[in-house]
Amino acid sequence: MSDDFLLGGDLPVDRIGFGAMRLSANGFTGPARDPETGRAVLRRAVELGADHIDTAAFYVSDDRAVRANDLIREALHPYPAGLVIATKVGPARTPEGGVVQTVDPAALRPLIEENLETLGVDRLDLVYLRIGLMEPPHGESVAARFEALAAMREEGLIRHLGLSNVDSGHLAEARTIAPVAAVQNHFHAGKRDDARLLADCEEAGIAFVPFFPLGGGVSDLTGDRTAKVAERHGATVPQIALAWLLASSPVTLAIPGTGSLTHLEENMAARSITLTPEDLSDLT
Template sequence: MTTNTNDSNASILSGTSVLPELPVLSETFRIGGDLPVRRIGYGSMRLADGPGDPTGPEARIWTAPADRAAAVRLLRTAAEAGVTLFDTADAYALGAGEELLAEALAPYRDEVAVATKVGVVRPSPTEWVPLGHPAYLRQQAELSLRRLRTERIDLLYLHRLDENVPVAEQVGALRRLQEEGKVRHIGLSEVTVAQLTEAEAVAPVAAVQNLYNLAARDHEAVLEHTAGRGIAFVPFFPIAMGGHTDPEGPVAAVAREVGATPSQTALAWLLHRAPHVLPIPGTSSEHHLKENLGALDVRLTDEQFARLSAVPAS
């Protein structure tokens, strides 16, 4: 994404920029202080594989989508509907996910931000293995630049920390890419507060992408830490499944009160939770895409938010 804002490497790398106070219900957030995005993005992980392949937690995310034209149309519909943050990874379909976004978003490239991830190898459809050797991370970032058809990645996440490589070396590799102008902002995924703090000693971290939703709130401490640091908190799998979808449950009850669907209500809870929370729901359905974006118009009262927050996590 290109903007008219000054985003010199000096200010980015200093880690001293302070984000302005934003109202909880603001529709936008500035990642790293200078990259404005709407607060509901699009997670593209599920745009892979084809009919008959496993879904849900068993999904392999191994091959390009069977209907590429439909996937391109969906991504362009998302951009035209106002999505400005798109998320992918080099591990999704072995790079085919990045190639898909590059093709689909080419007409909108100056209007959207694309986040990708490096640091996981896929030896087989069922394996996701962290690999944080600095040389490997730099190689994968170079491949991501080619597949995304860009000279600078808007937001590059370390997909997972590799316990066999010092954090300083892993994050340091991304910082060098940032210093070279190949990466605008650095992110981390599935990290603890301690890991995030260690990484911040090496480079400014603009975003953290962790599993978080009404049913999975193990990362409350990370959410609070990022709020205090002006770091975007990007929940993946933001819509809770299982018992939280009970048509007679509290989510459905609040949904009826506000005239929304349960999915919209779950997303609205995240948006209400804090102004730096940026959910990235994924879908292969245009109907669900527009339903998800409708959550931006859902307003919860403090009482409704508290009632949802009181629902036990899984």
């Protein structure tokens, strides 16, 4: 069952939030989706109790006509009290529509300023430094880039800092520079490679916020085992996958993303599911 988590020690959020990637396109790239539907999904997400929205300025359609940050501002600004908006910097769109990884620390300030402007805020609640796109680049230092973000945190532009697509070494390195409030990696019921990193976060009280919590179309959710538990609860496989994430650790937060009102309702209903020891055994 979903409950609150104190993000960064001072921001209470429901453990099921909302991921904004699929508002602009049906995936990381793709043709533009209907912006009015996107705004409707955002408003309904907040009505259903989502008080943690995860976004990025590089969540845009291929033609750049629809941008997730714009939709968030248009649908929800002025933002309701208690709404936490997290964003990421690191990847950036090229004029041709591709994606490049920012490695120059000085290049992060324009990305922070872009998020401040497009979201219509003076301070960002949570900013993740994302390194690499899908798999953590092991052995790559995050120090210089994290120091640049930490300096902007000291300026008051950022409230909390996070890391995305990292390993335990990256987390340890960053924590010598500034507090880490959250880690966001590819993790779900069918992909548990980062169990050690999750344990590190749990020990430190750091939020672990998986991206692609429902597989993201790139991996399954353990197939028959999840379906068996779903049938037992009269639930869907995605709902059980979300419930498993919440049961996997008290520090996990789920941010399922969708551009569909129907899928949104389904995802948010997962907060009422409590998995039994038998369920958890079946999902092991």
